Amino acid sequence: MATNKKRKRHAATASPYIEVRRSGIHGTGVFAARDVPKGQRVVEYVGEKIGKVEAERRSLAQIRRARRSGGASVxxxxxxxxxxxxGAVPWNTARFINHSCSPNCEVEIVRGRIWIVARRRIRAGEELTYDYGYDFDSFEEHPCRCGSRRCVGYIVRTALRRRLRKVLAERRHTDQLAA
Ligand SMILES: C[S@@+](CC[C@H](N)C(=O)[O-])C[C@H]1O[C@@H](n2cnc3c(N)ncnc32)[C@H](O)[C@@H]1O
Ligand SMILES: [Zn+2]
Incomplete structure (x- = not known):
């Protein structure tokens, strides 16, 4: 028997500060539509609230899908x-924000809501970025193309970047000796 249940519709999160378009870093990105003052909340990262077990299951599924397609992952x-x-829901505009090793935004969690906040004044037209905060594990699966001077070539959180630089230098050295 056919049911006539309507799916709940969500409008995509919008903000006067942002616009979505193609990015030079990766795929689609989010850009400042006007100057953004330091400390301004630019957009909320919304989605489905889930428990840790379900989150682990979905993360692994998203990673598997990304490995197959080469597309966006987690x-x-x-x-x-x-x-x-x-945040893998169509109404979450913040899902398009790319990572940078010199990010102009940061994440703030306030009373159970995730906000993307300007770390400094951002000029209209700049791409909005934050530090994805990835761990060291399987860093090779996350090459970084942020183009910043501080970029190590892979997406890892700021605190791990020095360690990664060391590991990469050691590898280069070993490769040179082997050549
Ligand atoms: C949350 S999505 C960001 C939106 C993405 N650009 C898109 O078009 O769907 C995260 C994915 O974007 C890509 N990405 C984000 N920042 C990147 C960066 N700095 N360098 C390379 N790829 C990046 C990676 O594939 C990552 O898994
Ligand atoms: Zn980078």
């Missing part, structure tokens, strides 16, 4: 010790 965002937000 959209699961840590909210707190019990819940995560799966």
């Amino acid at each position: 959209f699961v965002f840590e909210l707190n010790s019990r819940h995560d937000i799966d």
Whole structure:
């Protein structure tokens, strides 16, 4: 028997500060539509609130899909010790924000909501970025094309970048000796 249940519709999150278009870093990106003052919340990272077990299951599925397609991978965002937000929903405009090793935005979690906030004054037209905060594990699967002077070539969080530089230098050295 056919049911006539309507799916709940969500409008894509919008903000006067942002516009979505093609990025030089990767695929689609989010750009400042006007000058953004330091400290301004630019957009909320929204999605489905899920428990940790489900989050782990979805993250692994997203990674598997990304390995097959070579496309964007993880959209699961840590909210707190019990819940995560799966931002892989069409109404989450913030899912298009790319990573940079010199980001102009940061993430703030306030009373269970995830906000993307300007770390400094951002000029109209600049691409909005934040530090994805990735771990060291399997860094090779996340090459970084942010183009900043501080870029190490892979997406890892700021605190791990020095360690990664060392590992990469050691590898280069070993390769030279082997050549
Ligand atoms: C949340 S999506 C960001 C939106 C993405 N540009 C898109 O078109 O769907 C995250 C994915 O974007 C890509 N990405 C984000 N920042 C990147 C960077 N600095 N360098 C290379 N790829 C990046 C990676 O594939 C990553 O898994
Ligand atoms: Zn980078």
